[in-house]
Amino acid sequence: MRFAKATFLALLGLLPGCSRSGVPPSTVSAPSATRISHVDPAGAARLIAEGKVVVIDVRTPQEYAIAHIKDARLIDFNASDFAQKLGELDRNQPYLVHCASGRRSTRSLEVFQRLGFKNITHLDGGFSAWQAAGQPAVK
Numbered sequence: 001m002r003f004a005k006a007t008f009l010a011l012l013g014l015l016p017g018c019s020r021s022g023v024p025p026s027t028v029s030a031p032s033a034t035r036i037s038h039v040d041p042a043g044a045a046r047l048i049a050e051g052k053v054v055v056i057d058v059r060t061p062q063e064y065a066i067a068h069i070k071d072a073r074l075i076d077f078n079a080s081d082f083a084q085k086l087g088e089l090d091r092n093q094p095y096l097v098h099c100a101s102g103r104r105s106t107r108s109l110e111v112f113q114r115l116g117f118k119n120i121t122h123l124d125g126g127f128s129a130w131q132a133a134g135q136p137a138v139k
């Protein structure tokens with residue numbers, strides 16, 4: 001019994017060496033959470049009209065050239081430098097992200113989160129839903 005107690009106390013003394021860089025856990029700051037919301041085309045149009053978001057189009061340059069939301073910034077999800085280009089953006093700025101159907105933009109949300117963006121709105125249904133709803137597009 002004495003041996004077990006001594007072993008326990010010895011192991012307990014080693015625990016501080018296992019914490020991140022010796023900093024007490026109460027002073028280690030966790031990255032703040034990304035607020036992700038979803039909107040339909042009408043909701044997205046309202047946010048854009050009110051100037052509350054910057055639009056990020058994660059489609060290919062070819063898709064963007066055919067038609068896109070006015071003033072949308074193209075950052076191709078399939079490009080090898082996608083995360084790097086997102087990393088150049090202001091993480092505190094609210095963004096509206098979309099692709100053609102919602103598949104790539106949904107996958108991009110994980111990258112936005114990992115990079116510490118604060119406020120991302122996803123256009124459900126993507127640019128296809130935007131056009132089907134009769135919202136304006138630049139051609």
